[in-house]
Amino acid sequence: MGSTTLTAPGGLKEGDSTFRPVDLRPHKQSWPTLVVECGVSQSLRRLVADSRWWLDNSGAEVKIIILISVSETARSIHFEKWGMGNVPNQQATCESPNTFIGMPTKTHELDIAGDVVTGGPLGLEFEKTMLRQPRPGEGDIIFDTQELERFATYV
Template identity: 35%
Template sequence: MEFTDSLQPSLSTQPSLSTAATSITSDEQVPVVKFTTIKELFQEINATSSDVLIVSDISPNDVNEIHRARDEACRGFRLSYLEPSTKRLEITIPNSPHEAAHGAIYAFITHKMITMGLASRWKVEGATRYTSTQNNNSEAESDSAGKPIPDRPRNGWPTLVIEAGYSQSLASLRSKMEWWFDASNHEVKIVLLVKANRVQQSILIERWEEGPSTAPRPGATTTRSVTSTIGPNCRQEITITKDTSSSPPQYQVNSTDLVLSFRLLFLREPGPQEGDIVVTTAELQLCAAQIWYDVV
């Protein structure tokens, strides 16, 4: 069974919960299974070495039962994305590089907030379950997320979401990024994507926001630009590469610091001693070291 590198693939029917391999990156295989029972699904989750599992032929009622069984069994996987119209569920099975890919960056972000005295003004949402009534009742659980309090109400959407991928493809991550903006009715303000590539020993970080952006005209000077359509725009792209010729390995960052808008995160202008959240290139190198620490 094969599908294109997107968040909503076309899945063929299988007679049983048998694993199929779908190539979505040059170096990883993502298993695809047809849902039959929760017991068999748990067995597939236990058996896979991937950090993502695609489940087909599944209903919202099935997903509610999986939520209940997962919580009762204290299982750590996340029901990352459900699209009822395609009967497709994406499950994240945390492994070391996947968790470091979002957790390390989020830790630096919250540390910056704490040093600004904002510990009581930011709520860590983690993998909270969000359902979109305007988007076919689709639902998702982020890798990391957070929102300002009390500016964003209880049960309100986060302003920041981080999605990580190790086996999961970049195209799939980008599709989920679009879902967060659309499903939240644009209440999500920033989505960070962190994609680790095991073969290339590289990490790509993309910072996405909505709204108009300017881009150079093809063949024009940098002083002449056009405004793109309003929608998700990649505001910053950072690549971190691992240099294995040195011991310990060194990490090269091809960009400036990662900068997150205070206004978008906290839904207000910064006050005294407050400002944009800046994760420095040195801190990004530390994040990369954590991502690859347990990868041979």
């Protein structure tokens, strides 16, 4: 989808890069399953707010958010993976007994400082990105430590 702008009650948003399986979500304004938000001058706090926007406004249509925060001065890259997680409902009542609620949740993070990777590998679940079971020869997308080290050479 590239950087398509989407509209929701929470406003307009354009991811730095987005992906959707076009066979299951054929319309240009369909929600992506994967969103990448990257910032060099943007703070990590702003990127996290962006990830929450996607997850809160998509009605659980966006499955994975990858945040990439680059520091040119520190020569480092910080990655965070976000998705909707089930967390205990602190406000459960007899009338509304849901013990768990969906909440934007950080599910993984890793750092690249110089040529040192901490927290790798980074995996993107096939079923969440493609919205179907993998066929023979298909599977999760895994960025292993060696591949992440190659990313570091670009910083």
